[in-house]
Amino acid sequence: MQSTSIVERDGAPLPTRGEQVTFDDSASQASATGQDGQLQREFVERWRQNGYNCFSSGHKFCREVCPVTQVTRNENHTPTAFHANIIAMDKGLLDIEDVADDYVHCTQCGACEIRCPNTLFVGDFYQARTETVKVVRAARALMVDRGLDREGWRLWNRLTNELKNEPVLGVENGQPNGQDHVRDWAAGLQIPIGGETIMFVDCEAAFYRTSNTRATALVLQHAGFEFGLMNEQWCCGGPAAEMGYVEQSRAFAEHNLADWRASGVKRVIAIEPHDYIHFTEDYPAYFGADFDIEVVQILELVADLIKNGRLKLETPINKTVTYHDPCRLNKRKGIHEAPRFILNSIPGLIFKDVDHVTQWSYCSGGGGGLPIEKPEITEAISDTRVARAKELGVDMLVSACVWSERPLATAGHKAGIEVADLIELVAESAGIEIGGHRGASDLEAAR
Amino acid sequence: MTTAPAMTVDEAVVTELEAIMNEPGSVLTGISSRANRARVPAPFPVHRWAEHMPAVVVLPRTAQQVSEIIKLANRVNIPVVPRAGGTGLNDGAVPLRGGILVDVKRMNQIHEIDLADRTVTVGPGINMLKLNEELKRYGVFYPDTPASYPCSLVGGRIACSGWSLLGSRFGHTRDLVVSFEIVLPTGEIIRVGDGGGKKVRKSSTGYHLKHLFMGHQGTLGIVTEATLELVPRPEAEFAAFFAFDDFRNAHRTVHGIVTSGIATLAGTVLFDEKKIEYLRRDDEAFIPMPPWVNSIVATALYGTKPEVREASKLLMDLGRKEGGRYTGDEMAVGDWASRHDRYANPLHGRLKDGTVAPMSWHCEDASLTWSVIPKVREEWTAITQSYIDKYGIFDNWGMYCYTNAAYKPWGDYLVEIDIGIWEERLNDETWAGWVELKSEIAKVALKYGGSITACHGSTRAGDAELVPEEMGGGWDVMLKIKRALDPNNIMNPGKQMLDQAYES
Numbered sequence: 021m022q023s024t025s026i027v028e029r030d031g032a033p034l035p036t037r038g039e040q041v042t043f044d045d046s047a048s049q050a051s052a053t054g055q056d057g058q059l060q061r062e063f064v065e066r067w068r069q070n071g072y073n074c075f076s077s078g079h080k081f082c083r084e085v086c087p088v089t090q091v092t093r094n095e096n097h098t099p100t101a102f103h104a105n106i107i108a109m110d111k112g113l114l115d116i117e118d119v120a121d122d123y124v125h126c127t128q129c130g131a132c133e134i135r136c137p138n139t140l141f142v143g144d145f146y147q148a149r150t151e152t153v154k155v156v157r158a159a160r161a162l163m164v165d166r167g168l169d170r171e172g173w174r175l176w177n178r179l180t181n182e183l184k185n186e187p188v189l190g191v192e193n194g195q196p197n198g199q200d201h202v203r204d205w206a207a208g209l210q211i212p213i214g215g216e217t218i219m220f221v222d223c224e225a226a227f228y229r230t231s232n233t234r235a236t237a238l239v240l241q242h243a244g245f246e247f248g249l250m251n252e253q254w255c256c257g258g259p260a261a262e263m264g265y266v267e268q269s270r271a272f273a274e275h276n277l278a279d280w281r282a283s284g285v286k287r288v289i290a291i292e293p294h295d296y297i298h299f300t301e302d303y304p305a306y307f308g309a310d311f312d313i314e315v316v317q318i319l320e321l322v323a324d325l326i327k328n329g330r331l332k333l334e335t336p337i338n339k340t341v342t343y344h345d346p347c348r349l350n351k352r353k354g355i356h357e358a359p360r361f362i363l364n365s366i367p368g369l370i371f372k373d374v375d376h377v378t379q380w381s382y383c384s385g386g387g388g389g390l391p392i393e394k395p396e397i398t399e400a401i402s403d404t405r406v407a408r409a410k411e412l413g414v415d416m417l418v419s420a421c422v423w424s425e426r427p428l429a430t431a432g433h434k435a436g437i438e439v440a441d442l443i444e445l446v447a448e449s450a451g452i453e454i455g456g457h458r459g460a461s462d463l464e465a466a467r
Numbered sequence: 468m469t470t471a472p473a474m475t476v477d478e479a480v481v482t483e484l485e486a487i488m489n490e491p492g493s494v495l496t497g498i499s500s501r502a503n504r505a506r507v508p509a510p511f512p513v514h515r516w517a518e519h520m521p522a523v524v525v526l527p528r529t530a531q532q533v534s535e536i537i538k539l540a541n542r543v544n545i546p547v548v549p550r551a552g553g554t555g556l557n558d559g560a561v562p563l564r565g566g567i568l569v570d571v572k573r574m575n576q577i578h579e580i581d582l583a584d585r586t587v588t589v590g591p592g593i594n595m596l597k598l599n600e601e602l603k604r605y606g607v608f609y610p611d612t613p614a615s616y617p618c619s620l621v622g623g624r625i626a627c628s629g630w631s632l633l634g635s636r637f638g639h640t641r642d643l644v645v646s647f648e649i650v651l652p653t654g655e656i657i658r659v660g661d662g663g664g665k666k667v668r669k670s671s672t673g674y675h676l677k678h679l680f681m682g683h684q685g686t687l688g689i690v691t692e693a694t695l696e697l698v699p700r701p702e703a704e705f706a707a708f709f710a711f712d713d714f715r716n717a718h719r720t721v722h723g724i725v726t727s728g729i730a731t732l733a734g735t736v737l738f739d740e741k742k743i744e745y746l747r748r749d750d751e752a753f754i755p756m757p758p759w760v761n762s763i764v765a766t767a768l769y770g771t772k773p774e775v776r777e778a779s780k781l782l783m784d785l786g787r788k789e790g791g792r793y794t795g796d797e798m799a800v801g802d803w804a805s806r807h808d809r810y811a812n813p814l815h816g817r818l819k820d821g822t823v824a825p826m827s828w829h830c831e832d833a834s835l836t837w838s839v840i841p842k843v844r845e846e847w848t849a850i851t852q853s854y855i856d857k858y859g860i861f862d863n864w865g866m867y868c869y870t871n872a873a874y875k876p877w878g879d880y881l882v883e884i885d886i887g888i889w890e891e892r893l894n895d896e897t898w899a900g901w902v903e904l905k906s907e908i909a910k911v912a913l914k915y916g917g918s919i920t921a922c923h924g925s926t927r928a929g930d931a932e933l934v935p936e937e938m939g940g941g942w943d944v945m946l947k948i949k950r951a952l953d954p955n956n957i958m959n960p961g962k963q964m965l966d967q968a969y970e971s
Binding site: 069072073075076077078079080081083084093094095096098100101104105107108111113114118119122135378 | 492495497498499500502503504506507508511513514516517526552553554570572573575592594596597600615617618815825826827828890891
C-alpha cells in the first residue's frame with residue numbers, strides 16, 4: 021500500500037505508515053514553546069499529583085455516571101482521560117492543543133468526583149479527593165491563555181463582558197439583554213434596592229425564565245421575608261469561570277462584592293445552583309477571609325419557611341411529578357433533602373421520587389457551557405433525563421435549576437412531559453399568581 | 468513469523484475505515500484518542516507509553532462494521548485490538564503492536580429482554596450495573612458481579628472469562644453467557660453457544676465452541692452481541708463476617724461453610740493477616756477491629772426469605788464453630804454493600820519506612836484448591852517481601868481468597884495477593900523486577916497444582932511465558948487453533964506466546 025500525504029483528522033497530523041513515531045519532549049513541545057510551554061508546565065505541575073491519583077487507579081468507575089460519556093461513548097471524554105492527559109503532558113506525549121476539544125465535553129456536574137473510589141473511601145485520609153471539575157476548569161483556562169478557547173465561548177464571554185449579563189436571549193439585535201433590562205422581571209413587585217439581605221438574580225432567571233424569579237420573590241414576600249435587590253446586578257461571573265475566562269470571572273466578582281458592600285449587604289440568597297457554587301467556592305477563593313457574606317440557598321430557606329409556619333401551602337396541585345436533582349445541588353453540594361421536603365409539603369401532589377444517589381448519573385446537560393459549544397450533546401442528555409421521568413408515568417418533571425429548565429423543557433415537549441421549577445410550584449400552592457414567562461416551556465407550549 | 472507492528476497507518480486505510488464506518492467522529496487518529504486507549508488498570512510501563520498506542524481507533528456500532536474492519540486489516544496486514552471497558556487487570560486490551568483499535572463502547576444496546584425464556588440480548592459495550600438498572604423493573608437481574616461491576620463491560624467479561632463474586636450461587640461469566648456472536652479473525656460473523664441455539668443452555672451438538680472463545684483475550688476475534696442469563700432478583704440477602712485470631716481457624720471455617728450444603732451460599736471471602744494489617748493502616752472506611760483479629764471470613768446468602776432465614780441460622784453456627792466471632796451488623800451490611808467500591812480504593816501504599824506513596828494496585832490472581840492455600844500464602848508473602856526489600860517501590864496489601872467454582876462453593880478458590888506498585892518510579896530495571904515477581908508468584912501456583920489465573924487472564928509478561936507449561940499438551944492444540952482461525956496473526960498479536968503458532 022502506497023503512502024500518500026499526511027492528513028489531518030480530529031486535530032492531529034497523521035503520520036504515514038512506516039514513519040517511526042517518537043514522543044520525546046522536543047516533539048511534543050514543538051507547539052508549546054516559550055510562554056505557551058511555561059503555562060502548560062505550570063498547569064501540569066499544579067494538577068499532576070491529583071491526576072496521578074486517578075491514573076494510578078485507572079478503574080473508571082466514573083465512566084458510566086458521566087452524562088457526556090453516556091452520550092458519546094468516547095473514552096476521550098471520560099474523567100479518567102481528563103486526568104491521564106495531564107500525565108501524558110508531563111511525559112511529553114500530549115499538548116493542550118491536542119486535547120482542547122476533549123475538555124469541552126464536560127458539564128461540571130461533579131458525578132465523577134463523588135463516584136470515584138478515591139473520594140469515597142480514602143480521599144479524606146490521604147487528603148487526596150479526586151478533583152475533576154477543577155481540572156476541567158484549569159484546562160479551559162489554559163486554553164484561553166493559549167488562545168485555544170472555543171469560538172462560541174469566546175463570543176459568549178465577550179458579549180457578557182459588554183452587557184454585564186449573559187446574552188441568554190440570543191445575540192440578535194434588539195433582544196432585551198443587559199443592564200437596561202436586568203430588573204424588567206420585577207415589574208410591579210416593589211422590591212427595594214439594597215438592605216441586609218438581597219436576592220441575587222441569575223441571568224437565565226432574570227431574562228429568560230422570569231416566572232422562576234417572580235415566583236421566588238413573591239413567595240418570599242408572601243412569607244414576610246424581607247429582602248432587596250442589588251444596586252447594579254452583573255452576572256455572577258460563574259459561567260466565565262466554568263469556561264476558563266478566569267480574569268473576567270474575577271472582575272465580575274469584584275464588582276458584585278463592591279456593590280454589596282456599598283449597600284450594606286450581609287446576606288445573599290442564591291436562587292440558582294450555579295450561582296450558589298460560585299458564591300460558596302469561587303468568591304471565597306478570590307477574596308479569602310475578606311469574603312464575609314452569608315450565602316443562603318433558596319430551597320433550604322423555603323423549606324425553613326414552610327417548617328416554621330411562615331409559608332403555608334394550601335392550594336392543592338393535583339399532578340403526579342418526579343424531581344430532577346440539579347447536579348450542583350445534589351452532586352456538588354449534597355443538597356437533596358430540602359427539595360424533597362418541599363415537594364412532600366404540597367397538597368394534592370403525587371411525588372414519585374428517584375433517590376439522589378441514582379441521580380448521580382442524571383443531568384440536563386445545561387451546565388459548564390456545554391449547550392453553547394455542543395448543543396447536540398446537551399439535547400441528548402436532556403432527552404435521556406426526560407425519558408427516565410416518563411418511565412415513571414408522571415405528568416411533570418420538577419427541577420430547581422433554571423439552567424436545566426431550558427433543555428429539559430425542550431426535551432419534555434418532545435416527550436409530552438411538562439417541566440416546572442420547584443419554586444413555581446410552591447408559589448402556585450401558596451395561592452400566588454406569578455406572571456412572567458417560562459422560557460422554553462412557554463415556547464414549546466405555544467408550538 | 469510475527470505480525471509487524473503498525474504504529475501508524477496510511478491515509479488510504481483511514482479513508483477505507485471512514486467509508487466502512489460512515490459516521491463522523493467514529494474513526495479517530497488524533498494523539499489524544501490513541502494515548503487514552505493504550506492502557507488498562509493493570510500495571511503499566513508509563514515510561515514506554517508510546518509503544519502501546521494504537522495507530523487508529525474506530526468506534527463501531529454494528530457487527531457488519533467490525534467484520535469489514537477485520538477483513539481490511541487482513542488485507543493490509545495490520546493488527547486489530549478490541550477494547551471494551553478497558554478495565555482489565557491483564558493487558559488484553561493493551562496494543563502491543565499498534566494497529567487498529569476497535570472500541571466497542573457504542574455497542575451498548577439492549578436488543579431483547581425475553582422474560583418467557585429468561586434471556587437478555589445485549590451489545591458488548593454495555594455495563595452490568597447499567598443493564599441491571601434496566602432489568603430491575605422486571606424483577607430479574609444479570610448476576611455477573613466482579614469487583615469492577617460498575618465499570619467493566621460485557622464484551623470484556625467474555626474476553627477475560629470473568630469471575631463473579633456471586634458465582635458460587637449464580638455462576639460466572641462463562642456460565643451466565645448463554646451464547647454470543649463473534650467476528651472471527653478473518654471477518655466471518657458466527658454465533659457460538661453450547662450447541663447452536665441462541666437461547667439453549669445445554670446441548671450435545673458439535674464441539675462446545677462457546678468455551679473455546681470464552682476468555683480469548685481478543686486473540687480469536689471480537690464479540691459483537693451476547694445473550695445472557697436472566698435470574699430472579701433474590702428476595703433476601705444475608706451477609707455475615709466472622710473474625711479470627713488465627714488464620715488456620717479461619718481457613719478451616721471456610722471449609723466447614725462451603726461443604727455444609729447451604730444452597731443459597733453465594734460465596735465466601737477469606738482475608739489474611741497482611742490484608743487486615745493493610746486495611747487497618749490505610750483504609751479509613753474499614754470498620755475498626757479489635758487488635759487480636761488477624762483474619763476474617765466474609766459470607767453471603769441469596770434466595771427466597773424462607774430459604775435464607777433458615778440457612779442464616781446454620782451459617783451463624785458454622786461461622787463460630789472454629790472460634791470465629793461475628794463482627795456485627797454494621798460490618799456485615801455496610802462492608803458487603805460497598806464491596807464493589809472497595810476494590811479500587813488502595814491508591815496509595817507505604818514505602819518500607821512507612822512513608823505514603825501513590826501506588827497502583829495490582830492483584831495477582833490464581834486458581835488454587837482449598838488445601839494448598841496456607842502453603843501458597845506463606846510462599847507468596849515471602850516472595851513479595853523479597854521484592855519489596857530489593858526494589859523499594861512495592862508494597863504488600865495482603866490476600867483475599869474467594870470461592871471460585873460455579874454453582875457450588877467448594878473446591879477451588881480465586882486466591883489473590885494485592886501488590887502496590889509505585890508506577891511513577893518504574894523504569895526498565897524495576898519493570899523487569901515486577902515481571903520477575905509476577906512470574907515467581909505464578910510458578911508457585913503451578914507448583915501446587917493450580918492455574919496461574921482465575922479471571923484476569925495470562926497475556927502479560929511474567930504470566931504469558933508459563934502458559935505452555937500450564938496447558939501441557941493442550942498448548943499445541945491452542946497453537947493449531949490460533950493459526951487455523953487467524954492465518955495472518957491479525958487479532959491482538961503478541962499476546963500469550965501465541966506467536967509460536969506462526970513459527971515454522
